[in-house]
Amino acid sequence: MTTRAWWLVVLNFVLPGSAQVLAGNRRLGRFGLGATLTLVTIGIIAGAVYLLWPAVVLTVFTSTIGLWAAAAVLAFYAVTWLLLTLNTLSLIRLGRAAPGARPIIAAFSTVLMLLVTGTAGYGAFVATSASGFLSSVFVAGPSQPPVDGRYNILLLGGDAGADRAGLRPDSLSVISIDATTGQATTISLPRNLEHVPFSTGSSLGALYPKGYGSIDGCDVSACMLNSIFTEAEVKRPEYYPNAVSEGSSPGIEATREAAQGITGLTIQYYVLIDMLGFSDLIDALGGVDITVTERLPIGGDEQLKEVEGWIEPGAQHMDGTTATWYARSRHTTSDYDRMGRQAQLQEAVLNQFSPANVLTKFQGIAASSSQVIKTDIPQGMLGYFTNLGAKTKQLPISRVALTPPTVDPEDPDYAHIHDLIATALAPAPTTTP
The missing domain is CATH 1.20.120 (Four Helix Bundle (Hemerythrin (Met), subunit A))
Known part of the structure; x- marks a missing residue:
């Protein structure tokens, strides 16, 4: 028995x-x-x-x-x-x-x-x-086809503060992904680019035909790339009357048109990440692994007064608070250094999104993501992009940084920028045996 x-x-x-x-x-x-x-x-x-x-x-x-x-x-x-x-x-x-x-x-x-x-x-x-x-x-809407075999996604890192009129994107980049192979290229856009052109048919571009603020200035304090979001969102929302109903906002749409003018690419989708809640997402993922190359302050001011701590060089497993300061710290380095760290953090977070990690920590990831991420990617495209993202993780991510000395943010040559990006995204030449 x-x-x-x-x-x-x-x-x-x-x-x-x-x-x-x-x-x-x-x-x-x-x-x-x-x-x-x-x-x-x-x-x-x-x-x-x-x-x-x-x-x-x-x-x-x-x-x-x-x-x-x-x-x-x-x-x-x-x-x-x-x-x-x-x-x-x-x-x-x-x-x-x-x-x-x-x-x-x-x-x-x-x-x-x-x-x-x-x-x-x-x-x-x-x-x-x-x-x-x-x-x-994610929104319920029609999917967009690839253009020239690529999907181009505008990635915005938003930073809202008590001293600001709404949210302002402090981190801007375009992720260009080969729709077949998944090969990705990150194009970092300096937030202080001036005389920014807009894509053809742009609503705000009609007001600034020679570039943002090039003739008589603009309607905000500084006529730079990241100010376009504020001007459209706060000063000229009527230029984009359908933005909210389509899962976007006037500021996002104006910034998208500017990014298209800068890069010469058609940008199908955007992803906005609210940096105030980004640390919660990283904590939900269990932290991220980052190799730090130089000592960075946590908190403080330009004179390094009231610094709360330091991020030391070397390989580190960062929690959400430390990782966010790693991306935002600016008092001992330049804006261009920050751009490089932000791209590094984006890649590290992408690597943390494994099926096992998502399943075991799903509730925390879902709760934080819904508060942190805003996008117009339709839910019907998730299967395609999940499959494409799996290919992307297996390949190295190339980068195009529009920073000095390659690009002068105060007097940028946008024709030269278009050539740089076209060269970076050109298919690798095939060799015959």
Whole structure:
């Protein structure tokens, strides 16, 4: 009877329903076996499709309908496996097993029950939470095609303060991604670029046809790239009447048009990260690994008074607060050094987004991300970009920094900038054997 009990427990775990077919209610057993084999079949089909067309599977499981369907299936199996396990415990007749084996069999059965049903239940919980999270961050809208084989995404690091009229982007870059290979290039845009041109058809560009502030100045204190956001958001929101309804804002749209004028690229999407909450996202990810090349102050002023601490050189695992100061610290280095550190931090955060990390820390990541990230990437494109992002992580990220001496921010040659970017994004020449 002890051997019989062990066999039934193992069979219930390996092939739920088989224990009932062999030693109990065969009708219940057939139902359990049918449910188990159906799930196995679905898993095999999904795995085969993923190997051939990964974007299809990822699109399904990043859509609201797909996530709720997955949650319903997982909840159904959690209940089914719980009932089958409880029924198996009644079939093994613990009272007739060897006295020493009884508590071991009971404990082992309980652990397996909690493992299987708990995993399925947690999966259902994650699926429903993910559906709400994705719907709150990503928009429901049409997808944009690649242009010249690339997706170009404007990345803004916003910094809102009590002394500022709304949020102002202190970090600006364009991430250009090859739509086939996933090869990515980061184009860092200095926030102090002057005489910024706008793309053709720009609403704000019609007011500044020779470049931002080139003729009679602008409507804010400094006529630089990052001031465009403030002017459109605070002074001229009527220039972009549809921005909010389309998941954006006047400031973002004006900055997008400026970034297009600077780079000569068509920018399909934007991502805005609120730096005030960025530390929470990094903490939710478990921190980031950064190699620091020079000592940086935390807090303080230009005279290094009231410095709260120092970020020391060397390899460091940073929490959210330290990482945010690493990106923002400016009193011992230049704006261009900050741009390099911000690009380094972006790459480090990207590396932290592994499937295992996201699943185990999902609640914290979802809670912080929904407060930190704003974007117009449609939810229907998530599967495609998730698949493309997996390719990007396997390749080195190249960088184009529009900084001195290559570019003079006070008198930039935008034709030269266009040539620099076109050269950096040009496909590698193919060699014939």
